[in-house]
Amino acid sequence: MAIEAPEHPEIAADLREAQRRKGFSDARLARLAGVSRKHLAEVLKGSNVSVRILKRVMAALQVEHLRLGELTAVSGGLQGVSPDVLLAIAEEMEEAVQQSVEPVLEMIATLRSYAEGQSPELAAKTRAAIRKAASDPTTKELAKKADKRKP
Amino acid sequence: MPSQRERNRHEDALTLALRGERISERDFEDVIMDLISLRHVDFKVMADCRPALRSRTTVNHLNRHAHALLSRAPHEALLLSELCIRVADALRSGEIDEAEIIHARGDAWQHRAAALIEIGDFSEAINAVATADTFYTCCDIIRSEGSPCLALLKARILQRKGDFEDALSIADETASLFLTIYEDRRRYVIARVFCANILLTMGRYTDAITAFDKAAGIAEELQDTSTLAHIAASMGNTLTRIGHHQGACEQYTNAMELFEMLHQPVEIARMRIRIGIGMVMQGEFDEAITELERSREEFLRLGMPIVAAQVALEMVNAMLLARRYRWVEPLCRGMIATFISANLHREAQKALGYLNELASLRGGRLRTEDVSYVKDFLERLEDEPSLCFLAPATTQA
Numbered sequence: 001m002a003i004e005a006p007e008h009p010e011i012a013a014d015l016r017e018a019q020r021r022k023g024f025s026d027a028r029l030a031r032l033a034g035v036s037r038k039h040l041a042e043v044l045k046g047s048n049v050s051v052r053i054l055k056r057v058m059a060a061l062q063v064e065h066l067r068l069g070e071l072t073a074v075s076g077g078l079q080g081v082s083p084d085v086l087l088a089i090a091e092e093m094e095e096a097v098q099q100s101v102e103p104v105l106e107m108i109a110t111l112r113s114y115a116e117g118q119s120p121e122l123a124a125k126t127r128a129a130i131r132k133a134a135s136d137p138t139t140k141e142l143a144k145k146a147d148k149r150k151p
Numbered sequence: 152m153p154s155q156r157e158r159n160r161h162e163d164a165l166t167l168a169l170r171g172e173r174i175s176e177r178d179f180e181d182v183i184m185d186l187i188s189l190r191h192v193d194f195k196v197m198a199d200c201r202p203a204l205r206s207r208t209t210v211n212h213l214n215r216h217a218h219a220l221l222s223r224a225p226h227e228a229l230l231l232s233e234l235c236i237r238v239a240d241a242l243r244s245g246e247i248d249e250a251e252i253i254h255a256r257g258d259a260w261q262h263r264a265a266a267l268i269e270i271g272d273f274s275e276a277i278n279a280v281a282t283a284d285t286f287y288t289c290c291d292i293i294r295s296e297g298s299p300c301l302a303l304l305k306a307r308i309l310q311r312k313g314d315f316e317d318a319l320s321i322a323d324e325t326a327s328l329f330l331t332i333y334e335d336r337r338r339y340v341i342a343r344v345f346c347a348n349i350l351l352t353m354g355r356y357t358d359a360i361t362a363f364d365k366a367a368g369i370a371e372e373l374q375d376t377s378t379l380a381h382i383a384a385s386m387g388n389t390l391t392r393i394g395h396h397q398g399a400c401e402q403y404t405n406a407m408e409l410f411e412m413l414h415q416p417v418e419i420a421r422m423r424i425r426i427g428i429g430m431v432m433q434g435e436f437d438e439a440i441t442e443l444e445r446s447r448e449e450f451l452r453l454g455m456p457i458v459a460a461q462v463a464l465e466m467v468n469a470m471l472l473a474r475r476y477r478w479v480e481p482l483c484r485g486m487i488a489t490f491i492s493a494n495l496h497r498e499a500q501k502a503l504g505y506l507n508e509l510a511s512l513r514g515g516r517l518r519t520e521d522v523s524y525v526k527d528f529l530e531r532l533e534d535e536p537s538l539c540f541l542a543p544a545t546t547q548a
Contacts (some may be wrong), residue, residue, distance in 0.1 A: 119412050126383050126405040127371040133386060133398050135363035142393040143356040
């Protein structure tokens with residue numbers, strides 16, 4: 001049976017080193033992190049695990065940063081990749097960023113306008129009510145009558 | 152030269168004035184007066200130590216706060232404008248552009264004029280307008296910013312004096328100037344609203360309604376929420392005057408929502424009174440009393456006991472119209488206690504005491520004339536704090 005190479009050897013190495021420094025056994029670390037022994041083994045093996053599990057283990061070991069292996073050398077890794085693919089990825093990333101930023105910007109603008117006492121909806125409602133009152137036949141009639149007895 | 156203690160006190164006063172807040176009811180006038188009463192030389196010496204006392208920004212802050220206080224507390228606005236004149240006097244030509252200094256002095260006098268108009272001291276207001284005009288005339292380049300505003304103040308004086316035709320003519324001309332010469336649509340719409348209000352005072356309701364409607368369109372375009380709120384309130388006043396109370400309440404409610412957005416508690420409370428009175432006119436007494444009660448509490452919280460007392464009288468009125476005589480007596484009794492603790496003007500207390508006495512004598516069956524008599528007195532007392540209350544001759548007999 002062939003031994004599978006770890007997918008994230010740098011992460012595994014960093015975490016093992018931290019575990020050694022802390023002097024935690026696997027059982028203790030799993031308990032502290034609140035993950036199963038099986039999941040912990042996966043993490044320490046450098047397998048693909050969820051970020052949630054990884055974060056728990058990091059928190060238990062008080063590790064703030066991890067090396068991400070080849071991801072730290074993106075430029076080297078992208079050499080030879082078709083420009084079309086790179087552009088498509090770039091566009092996708094840009095869109096993702098915009099999608100996440102747009103609601104935030106919108107919220108900021110709304111907060112600002114409310115802080116400055118502006119509410120376009122309320123202003124529009126008030127404007128509409130004034131227009132309605134001005135063109136209301138009852139108003140016109142009453143105003144006309146009142147005009148006649150002006151001081 | 153003032154002592155260190157005095158200087159600290161003056162610094163507190165200035166900080167307070169810059170924030171537009173009061174340390175307490177009593178302290179506000181004291182500290183500001185203290186600062187104003189410093190001899191000219193002493194003020195200049197203080198300005199040497201404290202850059203804020205010779206800063207254009209301070210002049211702007213003080214003017215803005217004076218403007219904000221105009222409708223709520225015109226006497227305090229006057230005090231702030233006087234302090235502002237002192238600060239503007241202390242501006243130095245080496246530190247600020249000469250034309251800016253002259254303009255700042257003009258602005259300070261303009262705000263003094265506005266406060267004097269609110270108080271009803273028209274002759275002093277005319278003098279203040281003339282002084283401001285002299286400053287603006289000295290700096291031709293920026294004269295444009297101040298002179299039309301002064302024209303509006305002149306129109307306001309004429310309006311308050313009852314010379315509506317001339318007031319309207321000046322305001323109309325100024326509005327056109329704002330649009331054609333200065334291309335300032337924001338001020339244009341304010342001037343137009345002013346014209347519409349004069350038309351309302353003149354009883355030209357149809358014209359006033361048209362003018363308010365047009366101004367509202369521009370205010371919305373400009374996203375000028377404050378002006379739009381005032382237009383809605385004025386539209387409400389117009390509808391009230393022509394007897395369309397339901398429509399008026401709708402306008403007041405919209406205006407109130409906008410004032411809530413703008414964080415203007417005094418205007419919110421004012422809208423509530425008008426809604427309450429509108430409800431009384433429509434026979435919705437219970438709802439009216441609730442609205443008026445809320446308004447009364449808000450005015451008490453805002454430190455405006457005379458207005459709160461006027462609202463209480465509106466409540467009495469509503470109860471009389473609803474024939475709820477049993478409610479009148481406890482309300483009158485409660486009013487005395489509430490207003491004594493709120494430091495209501497002594498003469499106003501006497502007026503309410505008189506009403507309370509009548510209410511207990513007649514088992515709450517007050518006459519609407521009695522309430523109106525006291526209400527009129529409180530209204531006059533706002534303009535003339537030296538008035539004395541005298542019970543009407545018929546009742547005394």
